[in-house]
Amino acid sequence: MQVVQxxxxxxxxxxxxxxxxxxxxxxxxxxxxxxxxxxxxxxAEALEWLFxxxxxxxxxxxxxxxxxxxxxxxxxxSGLEVLERIRxxxxxxxxxxxxxxxxxxxxxxxxxxxxxxxxxIRKPVDFDEFIHAVGQIGLYWLILNQPPPRV
Amino acid sequence: xxxxxxxxxxxxxxxFVVRSGRRRRRHARVEHLLTTLEHAEELAGVGFWEMDVRxxxxxxxxxxxxxxxxxxxxxxxxxxxxxxxxxxxxxRAMRDVFRRLSASETVVDITFRIFRRGELRWLQARAExxxxxxxxxxxxxxxxxxxxxxxxxxxxxxxxxxxxxxEVRRRTAQLDATNRELEAFSxxxxxxxxxPLRSIDGFSQALLEDYGDKFDADGRDYLQxxxxxxxxxxxxxxxxxxxxxxxxxxxxxxxxxxxxLAQQALQELREQQPERQVECVVAPGLTATGDPxxxxxxxxxxxxxxxxxxxxxxxxxVEFGAREENGQREFFVRDDGAGFDPAHAGKLFxxxxxxxxxxxxxxxxxxxxxxxxxxxxxxxDVRAEGAVERGxxxxxxxxxxxxx
Ligand SMILES: Nc1ncnc2c1ncn2[C@@H]1O[C@H](COP(=O)(O)OP(=O)(O)OP(=O)(O)O)[C@@H](O)[C@H]1O
Ligand SMILES: [Mg+2]
Numbered sequence: 001m002q003v004v005q006x007x008x009x010x011x012x013x014x015x016x017x018x019x020x021x022x023x024x025x026x027x028x029x030x031x032x033x034x035x036x037x038x039x040x041x042x043x044a045e046a047l048e049w050l051f052x053x054x055x056x057x058x059x060x061x062x063x064x065x066x067x068x069x070x071x072x073x074x075x076x077x078s079g080l081e082v083l084e085r086i087r088x089x090x091x092x093x094x095x096x097x098x099x100x101x102x103x104x105x106x107x108x109x110x111x112x113x114x115x116x117x118x119x120x121i122r123k124p125v126d127f128d129e130f131i132h133a134v135g136q137i138g139l140y141w142l143i144l145n146q147p148p149p150r151v
Numbered sequence: 152x153x154x155x156x157x158x159x160x161x162x163x164x165x166x167f168v169v170r171s172g173r174r175r176r177r178h179a180r181v182e183h184l185l186t187t188l189e190h191a192e193e194l195a196g197v198g199f200w201e202m203d204v205r206x207x208x209x210x211x212x213x214x215x216x217x218x219x220x221x222x223x224x225x226x227x228x229x230x231x232x233x234x235x236x237x238x239x240x241x242x243r244a245m246r247d248v249f250r251r252l253s254a255s256e257t258v259v260d261i262t263f264r265i266f267r268r269g270e271l272r273w274l275q276a277r278a279e280x281x282x283x284x285x286x287x288x289x290x291x292x293x294x295x296x297x298x299x300x301x302x303x304x305x306x307x308x309x310x311x312x313x314x315x316x317x318e319v320r321r322r323t324a325q326l327d328a329t330n331r332e333l334e335a336f337s338x339x340x341x342x343x344x345x346x347p348l349r350s351i352d353g354f355s356q357a358l359l360e361d362y363g364d365k366f367d368a369d370g371r372d373y374l375q376x377x378x379x380x381x382x383x384x385x386x387x388x389x390x391x392x393x394x395x396x397x398x399x400x401x402x403x404x405x406x407x408x409x410x411x412l413a414q415q416a417l418q419e420l421r422e423q424q425p426e427r428q429v430e431c432v433v434a435p436g437l438t439a440t441g442d443p444x445x446x447x448x449x450x451x452x453x454x455x456x457x458x459x460x461x462x463x464x465x466x467x468x469v470e471f472g473a474r475e476e477n478g479q480r481e482f483f484v485r486d487d488g489a490g491f492d493p494a495h496a497g498k499l500f501x502x503x504x505x506x507x508x509x510x511x512x513x514x515x516x517x518x519x520x521x522x523x524x525x526x527x528x529x530x531x532d533v534r535a536e537g538a539v540e541r542g543x544x545x546x547x548x549x550x551x552x553x554x555x
Contacts, residue, residue, distance in 0.1 A: 017346060017350075019346075019347075019349070019350035019353070019354075020346070020349065020350075023349065023350070023353040023354075023357075026353070026357060072342075073342045073343075101342070102341065102342045102343075102345045102346055102349075103338070103341040103342045103345075104341070105337070105338055105341050107338075123345075123349060124349075124385075125345060125348045125349055125352055125381060125382055125384075125385030126352060126378075126382050126385070127349070127352045127353040127355075127356040127357075127378075128356065130349070130353065
């Protein structure tokens with residue numbers, strides 16, 4: 001029998017709204033997701049962490065995020081721009097990116113998938129539904145899904 | 152027109168030739184022919200000229216004098232006098248006509264302007280060089296017509312068309328700007344307006360879960376109400392966005408199987424509430440031309456309403472069909488549920504207008520506004536019939552579909 005081990009890498013949450021950060025962390029807790037969670041408060045900070053730049057220059061570069069949860073509407077660098085940069089760089093282009101956002105406008109969906117987002121989840125107003133959605137993300141991306149082999 | 156002018160020109164050439172010829176015996180017949188030609192010339196509003204290439208002798212018909220406003224008694228003008236009458240900007244083109252006539256026996260056309268006693272006129276002319284080896288003659292022949300009136304009308308039409316084009320361009324630009332604004336507005340609504348709602352609902356839930364024991368029953372009830380209202384607001388925003396998307400989205404025109412869409416909508420309703428006893432009747436083979444997605448929304452909303460407003464009855468009947476009214480095909484969705492007071496039927500299709508309380512039947516009051524907007528975008532109309540506790544029928548037309 002093979003024991004399925006959850007992917008242990010940290011989760012990178014890119015989210016500017018502190019309420020949403022708190023609620024997302026709560027939803028992780030409710031779903032017993034134990035991965036470390038790194039919160040980037042805007043797109044630029046997310047890229048600095050991913051590429052080990054600025055305040056994250058000393059970060060262990062071999063540590064890849066198990067999944068990136070990316071809001072679309074961020075100050076300065078938008079979520080789509082962040083996604084574009086992730087896909088354009090050898091070091092990050094295979095990272096799993098789940099768009100987690102308010103809108104279900106067609107334009108947002110199309111643009112996200114065009115930039116090869118792995119999933120698109122709309123944050124529901126109903127918090128019970130949100131907890132459920134985060135549980136699904138954890139189940140799928142941290143447990144069921146086989147990550148690409150390390151290079 | 153030009154071809155017949157050329158024929159007349161030839162005929163008039165004959166006239167000149169005949170006049171200068173010697174066949175006096177046939178003089179009477181010739182004179183008759185000439186008079187006829189002069190009439191024809193007058194009728195057609197044309198004039199003719201002829202120039203003997205060798206001698207340079209030039210002849211103008213009466214009609215041509217009338218066009219130029221010159222006196223027939225003083226004969227054809229000389230070259231200098233003629234060019235004086237031609238608009239300065241057209242003189243070079245006119246000189247070119249003569250050059251081309253001298254060079255070969257081709258037909259040459261020109262549209263040009265003259266001043267007829269100081270008044271600007273537009274003329275159209277065709278000229279040709281005719282060499283008759285048998286008679287030993289070599290002539291330039293020409294026919295000229297005054298086209299000032301036509302020209303003015305064409306210009307008027309053109310300027311009108313131009314104005315219309317300008318107007319269309321201006322309105323399109325305006326519409327584009329409005330659409331872009333609407334896009335931006337909806338985008339912001341869908342992102343920003345929902346965000347605080349998530350906080351309200353999320354933290355209310357956190358309070359209930361983590362501090363539930365610190366509230367008494369009333370306190371917990373209030374928090375539940377906060378959550379319910381928040382979620383309702385979220386639904387309102389979503390419905391409004393869907394409504395605005397109906398106006399923003401591009402529309403296709405394709406054959407659509409309405410019967411199939413209706414079946415599908417009813418199937419979904421049945422799956423959501425399998426315990427309900429609803430007899431569903433869908434007339435087979437009803438098709439229309441329109442946007443499949445939008446027409447699907449119409450049926451979803453109407454059948455959803457029929458399903459919802461019959462829910463207080465133990466059994467119900469919901470029907471989708473079509474009928475002929477004044478030679479026009481009308482589709483309808485009918486139910487035998489709660490109905491409504493027909494006095495308020497006019498309000499039904501306005502946004503947020505409801506004829507039932509939320510505690511009777513839940514809803515936001517956007518569904519029928521969406522239906523009306525879609526049907527109107529298809530060039531059709533909607534109307535409703537109903538009576539309290541006697542059911543309701545909603546009719547709509549889709550003129551893309553010809554009544555059969
Ligand atoms: N089949 C029906 N029978 C009786 N009343 C109806 C029916 N359909 C619509 N109505 C009345 O018309 C009102 C407007 O309908 P509409 O579909 O726009 O809103 P709603 O059903 O209340 O909410 P929602 O936006 O969720 O559709 C309803 O509130 C109801 O009072
Ligand atoms: Mg409705």
